């Protein structure tokens with residue numbers, strides 16, 4: 097079955113830019129505007145964050161955007177409703193990224209069905225362990241043509257990277273450093289790790305994320321990978337709901353490529 | 354130490370597991386693969402037992418409470434965890450974990466704390482082991498448990514204010530986990546209850562199981578019977594309760610009563626009764642009951658006692674509840690407060706507000722005159738003096 101993420105990586109091997117933002121931030125109904133602005137400005141892939149009260153892997157910026165979004169009224173049902181006509185307007189690959197608990201409460205089956213119906217292409221669930229994925233998610237993901245995008249970190253050993261590669265589709269999310277999102281650790285010293293993973297010749301492409309915030313960090317991150325993911329730095333650029341177009345085009349321009 | 358039925362992947366039935374982001378996998382796996390071997394080794398057991406005896410002050414007495422027994426017309430014993438060094442059961446766990454951290458070659462300790470009892474017990478163990486430690490505590494709790502903050506600092510700990518979310522225990526735990534992600538190689542995280550990803554629930558339960566081991570021996574020598582009719586304990590995360598239940602779980606005789614904090618009342622919206630009111634889900638890496646909205650956002654609990662003010666509960670208690678091996682009940686802030694004042698006046702023991710929840714259960718059922726009832730008095734009330742005074746002034 098054709099999947100927009102898989103197709104993207106078939107046609108483009110380098111310098112992919114994926115942008116993460118939190119649904120419901122700055123304002124509840126900004127999701128579709130942000131998607132179309134990112135699309136217009138040449139971003140390749142979009143990760144839409146489902147806000148969670150207790151995001152263990154996230155730094156202050158994503159935490160605060162999530163809190164604001166929950167306060168604004170964002171829920172999975174609301175998001176699905178907001179996105180229901182998106183596929184009439186854009187072909188850009190869309191990923192939902194969220195913690196496991198809200199998805200469990202929504203119902204895993206209904207969640208996957210709805211994702212597929214509205215044109216979501218992949219999922220990143222950072223606290224879903226591979227074993228649990230195999231038991232309770234894998235069949236549903238396959239049935240609904242959803243890519244399972246899993247994380248690896250500098251601490252992940254080669255055997256586990258291979259296992260994660262075998263369970264993943266779309267791409268592998270390479271966490272750049274030992275850190276939560278939005279960290280400012282230097283990336284240069286991570287080059288051996290980036291190179292080590294590149295040499296493993298995984299079946300999936302790789303995107304590097306966490307701490308990528310400008311042209312320079314983007315370039316280091318993409319030296320050995322297929323592209324990079326920007327989250328916190330982008331969210332920081334979004335201040336006012338009624339002024340989204342200019343900050344978004346400025347931001348994407350600053351990263352360059 | 355025996356292992357209480359946990360599957361290879363750390364599940365009690367469907368509860369538990371390790372739902373953690375990949376960033377923590379390496380650390381958690383290191384613990385999973387090593388904890389049993391380390392804590393079951395003879396040298397560890399010996400060092401642990403010696404420290405519990407000479408440093409912590411164990412065994413703690415099993416005290417036959419004459420006055421309470423007369424009042425309630427039954428036989429009530431208090432397991433005096435309040436007499437431990439630092440004033441609560443929490444130190445049983447921190448001594449165990451600091452020895453484990455040393456074995457693993459860790460150089461730095463982090464921990465979360467709500468009431469500050471676990472923070473003080475961690476800072477104490479770290480001072481003893483000469484390891485630097487950082488304690489995360491919510492901004493709200495720092496204000497309401499100020500004396501414990503001072504104690505931790507005196508013991509050499511660095512106390513970091515958790516400013517995220519609702520700024521209490523749940524958020525202090527989030528911050529500790531985030532700090533661990535940021536520094537995974539040399540740091541050990543000493544979690545304070547039977548919560549968090551596998552192997553913490555089982556490991557902490559094993560360290561606390563010394564409580565029921567002693568109860569069994571002490572009761573036998575006092576009464577000739579080793580199994581009481583009831584064991585009653587309060588449940589925040591559930592570490593003192595599982596410690597007190599551990600060696601009685603499968604005897605088919607003893608009724609195990611877990612008392613949650615109802616806060617202002619079960620239907621008040623301000624409560625911490627996670628098993629009674631919660632739904633199954635994931636909190637801090639563990640599948641268990643937790644208080645959450647229909648959308649799966651974790652709800653901030655309320656209890657007058659900071660140590661029970663947690664929206665989840667250890668997975669072992671979710672399992673004991675579902676299988677009927679333990680009974681879960683709850684008492685309100687007000688009932689706990691009355692029980693605390695009553696014990697102070699009748700026995701000359703000022704209990705921690707947490708432990709007062711277990712005492713308050715005595716009002717709830719009529720025990721038979723020949724029955725033996727054990728209350729796990731998990732801690733002393735020094736830290737709660739401001740709350741008690743406040744209550745008395747407003748009465």
Ligand SMILES: Cc1ncc(COP(=O)(O)O)c(C=O)c1O
Nearest residue numbers: 546589590591592593660707732
């Ligand atoms: C005295 C005392 N009892 C009980 C608790 C609750 O924890 P747990 O349920 O893990 O025993 C605390 C926590 O701070 C405490 O200080």
